[in-house]
Amino acid sequence: MGEFDLIRRHFQHALQPAGVALGNGDDAALLAPAPGCHLAVSTDMLVEGRHFLPTVDPRALGHKALAVNLSDLAAMGARPLAWTLALALPRADDAWLAALAAGLLALADAHGCALVGGDTTAGPLNLCLTVMGEVPAGQALRRDAARPGDDVYVSGQLGDARLALEVFRGRCEVPAATFARARRRMEWPQPRVALGLALRGVARACADVSDGLLGDLGHILRASGVGARIDAETLMQSAAVSDDVRALPKPLALTCVLAGGDDYELVFSAPAAAREAVQAAAQAAGVAVTRIGAIEEPAAGAAGTARLVDAQGRPYRVPDGAHLAGFDHFA
């Protein structure tokens, strides 16, 4: 089977939204964003052995590869429009590719996001996706827009993906049903696209939680030149933490919630006056959001760092054994 046949066979789909003037098959695709819209662009690369295991279900892999990219668009408040896929494959395995394509295309279709181009080559397994979305000029949820006094929120629940990873790594044991649920959260993340759209004009700064809450919030704080207070005790007791994660030994639970990557929830700031609007946006998008702290003036020389506090507002004592640094591939 030739390269072009392979692509044609598995990645054919008819979706061509209004914003796509020319889809796959030319030297380049042509996008036509709506007048007045900016185009949000994000790229991610997934490597076997690093981001997924050789034994991964290819359908889940396809889903996740696109989900993590759509999550970046969600964090900008952008509506998904189109994506490209570059694939390096050790061999052309028909059944594997069919499942990968099914996972990718099902999520793309669910978000009206058209596959408009790509590349396929032989090589160690690697998926590289670029997604493009529309957002009205001036309405994007940028990282540099947080202001002192803003509330800080997270969507959904944090830590389940890391819980699953810790079980895979043999570092903790949990009941089978708990593991199955956590694993599903890790392998089938749901990008918060609807929430990102609903937060346009409501939230100020936003990022997605891919590397861990403190790391991704840190991106917002540094870009905005501010600090933040995170109510650690309140957060750990809130609806933003599942019972399964809360049942873990405390240091591990904190690690999962504050530094666990792969959640693909949104962390965002919004003015205190917007509390009702934030909850209305969350309701419209069908996902819970939890207020977990506030943006502050930066401490002297410490813009970009969040401080953890207890229920009384005192410095939170992080128990020994919690690992709260952001995830860094080359650290």
Place this chain on the structure above:
Amino acid sequence: MGEFDLIRRHFQHALQPAGVALGNGDDAALLAPAPGCHLAVSTDMLVEGRHFLPTVDPRALGHKALAVNLSDLAAMGARPLAWTLALALPRADDAWLAALAAGLLALADAHGCALVGGDTTAGPLNLCLTVMGEVPAGQALRRDAARPGDDVYVSGQLGDARLALEVFRGRCEVPAATFARARRRMEWPQPRVALGLALRGVARACADVSDGLLGDLGHILRASGVGARIDAETLMQSAAVSDDVRALPKPLALTCVLAGGDDYELVFSAPAAAREAVQAAAQAAGVAVTRIGAIEEPAAGAAGTARLVDAQGRPYRVPDGAHLAGFDHFA
């Protein structure tokens, strides 16, 4: 050195053209194409051992990785605007990365194309680039626009990159100076961006020659539902073939010119009435173009194939030993 430091150190550059509303550093970049413009998007993936050798000069690798993508924009008549880079690296080698970045950024700067995002991960060496360019709506040089009676042209010279590859593979021997020149053509291709822009409104269909002339012309013919006549003898004697390639044994010379990949020239069609305009565009862009045949009504059941003719218009007899099929990674 951490992942973010590594990117910041080597890939910082200040270029932010008018069409880039927000560059690197957020969940997504924001592009603002000029009003009335479409955005052309293309993606390529380069894998060590497949597209380049481990011993490659990283500066040349950087140049070529971006050049092949800009070549796709050139083939659409699009003006480069922005690009993203995803990198999988076996290790963080500072000197190697500095050279790679220098090669990439020098070409990006030369074309006013801003690096707006990317991803870095550990893994087998892999570069995936996505480029984005602007083209006024309706003016893109699409593959499906060729019409019977159009002339067929190629830019520059064909076959030198393949000549270098054949020497690397030990299949032929040439003087050192010949090899050095051919190798430079293979490793430092110049994307025909200026020509693509000059051909807006002049050419009809266009593609870049990445897989070989017959293969890439075939894409145009199939997309347009037409055939073509290529004057093989005339072509081989024309300025579109270097003296070095012409001096090769004839079967090999034909292979290099008609099926050699990696030239990154443009193959395009234009109405016969536009001959002067085509030459004026070529002159404005500073690159020669050569007329090598014509678009024809498709032979019964044979849309998409070109026929080779001799100087008298008779079927050209391809000598034994010439390999004229398109390049296919999984064939």
